[in-house]
Amino acid sequence: MAAPQGAAERAQALRAEISRHNYAYYVLDAPTLPDVEFDKLFQELQGLEAEYPELRTPDSPTQRVGGVANAQFAPVRHKLPMLSIRTETDTEASGAENFDARIRRELGLREGDAPVAYLAELKFDGLAVSLRYEAGVLVSAATRGDGETGEDVTQNARTVRSIPLRLHGNKPPAVLEVRGEVYMRRADFDRMNDRQLAAGLKLYINPRNAAAGALRQLDAAVTAKRPLSFFAYGLGETEGWDAPQSQGDMLDTLETLGFPVDKHRERVEGATGLVAFHRRVGELRDALPFDIDGVVYKVDAIDLQKQLGFVSREPRWAVAHKYPAQEQLTTVQNIEVQVGRTGKLTPVAKLAPVFVGGVTVTNATLHNEYEVHRKDVQIGDTVIVRRAGDVIPEIVGVVAERRPESARQFVMPTECPVCGSAVVREEGEADHRCSGGLYCPAQRKQALLHFASRRAMDVEGLGDKLVEQLVDQAIVRTPADLYRLGVAAFAALDRMAEKSATNLVAAIEKSRETTLARFIFALGIRNVGETTAKDLARHFGAIDPLMSADEAALQTVPDVGPVVAASIAAFFAEPHNREVIEQLRAAGVHWPEHEVVREPIGLFAGKSLVLTGTLPSLSRDEATALIEAAGGKVSGSVSKKTSYVVAGSEAGSKLDKAQQLGVTILDEAGLKALLAAGKNVPSNPENPDS
Numbered sequence: 001m002a003a004p005q006g007a008a009e010r011a012q013a014l015r016a017e018i019s020r021h022n023y024a025y026y027v028l029d030a031p032t033l034p035d036v037e038f039d040k041l042f043q044e045l046q047g048l049e050a051e052y053p054e055l056r057t058p059d060s061p062t063q064r065v066g067g068v069a070n071a072q073f074a075p076v077r078h079k080l081p082m083l084s085i086r087t088e089t090d091t092e093a094s095g096a097e098n099f100d101a102r103i104r105r106e107l108g109l110r111e112g113d114a115p116v117a118y119l120a121e122l123k124f125d126g127l128a129v130s131l132r133y134e135a136g137v138l139v140s141a142a143t144r145g146d147g148e149t150g151e152d153v154t155q156n157a158r159t160v161r162s163i164p165l166r167l168h169g170n171k172p173p174a175v176l177e178v179r180g181e182v183y184m185r186r187a188d189f190d191r192m193n194d195r196q197l198a199a200g201l202k203l204y205i206n207p208r209n210a211a212a213g214a215l216r217q218l219d220a221a222v223t224a225k226r227p228l229s230f231f232a233y234g235l236g237e238t239e240g241w242d243a244p245q246s247q248g249d250m251l252d253t254l255e256t257l258g259f260p261v262d263k264h265r266e267r268v269e270g271a272t273g274l275v276a277f278h279r280r281v282g283e284l285r286d287a288l289p290f291d292i293d294g295v296v297y298k299v300d301a302i303d304l305q306k307q308l309g310f311v312s313r314e315p316r317w318a319v320a321h322k323y324p325a326q327e328q329l330t331t332v333q334n335i336e337v338q339v340g341r342t343g344k345l346t347p348v349a350k351l352a353p354v355f356v357g358g359v360t361v362t363n364a365t366l367h368n369e370y371e372v373h374r375k376d377v378q379i380g381d382t383v384i385v386r387r388a389g390d391v392i393p394e395i396v397g398v399v400a401e402r403r404p405e406s407a408r409q410f411v412m413p414t415e416c417p418v419c420g421s422a423v424v425r426e427e428g429e430a431d432h433r434c435s436g437g438l439y440c441p442a443q444r445k446q447a448l449l450h451f452a453s454r455r456a457m458d459v460e461g462l463g464d465k466l467v468e469q470l471v472d473q474a475i476v477r478t479p480a481d482l483y484r485l486g487v488a489a490f491a492a493l494d495r496m497a498e499k500s501a502t503n504l505v506a507a508i509e510k511s512r513e514t515t516l517a518r519f520i521f522a523l524g525i526r527n528v529g530e531t532t533a534k535d536l537a538r539h540f541g542a543i544d545p546l547m548s549a550d551e552a553a554l555q556t557v558p559d560v561g562p563v564v565a566a567s568i569a570a571f572f573a574e575p576h577n578r579e580v581i582e583q584l585r586a587a588g589v590h591w592p593e594h595e596v597v598r599e600p601i602g603l604f605a606g607k608s609l610v611l612t613g614t615l616p617s618l619s620r621d622e623a624t625a626l627i628e629a630a631g632g633k634v635s636g637s638v639s640k641k642t643s644y645v646v647a648g649s650e651a652g653s654k655l656d657k658a659q660q661l662g663v664t665i666l667d668e669a670g671l672k673a674l675l676a677a678g679k680n681v682p683s684n685p686e687n688p689d690s
Ligand code: IVH
Pocket: 083, 084, 085, 086, 121, 122, 123, 124, 125, 127, 128, 129, 180, 181, 233, 234, 296, 315, 318, 320
């Protein structure tokens, strides 16, 4: 039965409306309709198409769900080859400078001639595709393949929500081929892996592999379930199109046609412009919501591009300038167990040295036994190591095909590898611990390092090499021993000379004068971080009442719950710990007699705030200082008691939790505005300097 006129018109209107909402949602990131309303429209269209199959056009949004599975991909010959570009891998400015110098030479420019204008873009780490639109409708999508012939992934590309099925505007070119990158956003990747984990399935290694795998699924219905995204960056064949005359204008035009184009692109001039772009993006890289492996420089003017032409299938007018790779393959030579300050046993993979993220990596923490099994890392495995920014290196996955016959499972030891004490694991905890306490030299070393650390007693110059010797040679057993040692004792150690020993003694001397909060923190009580130490200092005002407080009394301190109270009580119940405190006091460690006992005053008095993500200008320490100065506390986790969550870019689960609990969310500007407004609130008149 032919579709009545009304049904055809309705279907067309629905297609247009659904496409508009899809665009707002997936390209503009600005939803225009609640999900339920959207679903209604979608179902109505599906209903019409089921009744009148001839209404099911290739550009219908219902076609994004994927069709029947293919046995294999059909080959597609690219009308214009899909080129690759030359890569400059060095991290220094010279990559950009070499490129600019080459371009100027090729164009016959001299010193003193005007700088060349470039369009600088991000280099997305995904999979290149070419999308072909005829009369405004997406008719085919192909992978790059060997550049001449790719694979037909049309059905799969239709499932990518940010790829327009129909171009915007009412005068579409006869033919428009748009090239760009299919990729996966990091948050989508993490969510997808969480689901895989929950379902007991294999984890994906990184967003790029996940994206490539998803696009090359033979069953488009599978692709449809993978959260893929797209950025346009170039052109293939065009016909009947008044093509823009610069790369920048071209991308702007593609944006108006409905394509997602990354907003970090910039028109810059000369080598200095390129170098500055490379540096800026390098700083931004870790905070981006997706992976990039470099930047791409393109001569902006199309006529200059034509003049420059190609060498051996690579355009002379474009170059990729990479950043140091953040992922590398290496092998796990062993899995050792480290013992931390609180006795926690951490499996650490000993790796064949590998240069990744700008440094040579030989260790990667595996956190705990559960993590080793979750990632299925075995000794002898080839693994992918990732190091991004200043984050500690991690193993993201195992290359299963490369597991040798001789691979061995990791087994958590039953005795502490350092002191031989029994290893215990508390009910419901993931971590194993050494039960040796300060009898265990490993715990002693870590306890000393923590004691001396900047935020604790701040003994400058007492690093791990020194602590190692001091403990191994039994020169220092407790932190109090530090205060008994003279220049000669330190000077006798490896890597120490008279001068450095003198400086160290002076630093130890200086640390005698401290604050109660630092002192409590320095003790290294389990579950007592800097914030709790400050709370305890503020509440008890002196060490003796803290030492004699029972668990009930401890729980009257804001934010101290049963677990923390039990840790504190257990610490002070240990005679050895009390002795160390006495020795420290006898050694002259002291703090202002009447430390602030008053309740905090200020805008955030009694309030607890949580920081998450990267703020645009404030560091975490700076934000914490501002909040504390206003009487607030910064806490590590979001609860119903949290007053505000201050969220920056790449905020994760804490932000989700805040939204769930209805906690007020601020960005940096919001925080600053509140603080600025708070300045006008009169402070406590009895305490004008608060
Ligand atoms: S332009 C003729 N621009 O990097 C120029 N490529 O070899 C063709 N890529 O696999 C490429 N981001 O998929 C260009 N902004 C960008 C890009 C980009 C990522 C990929 C591309 C290709 C490789 C270049």
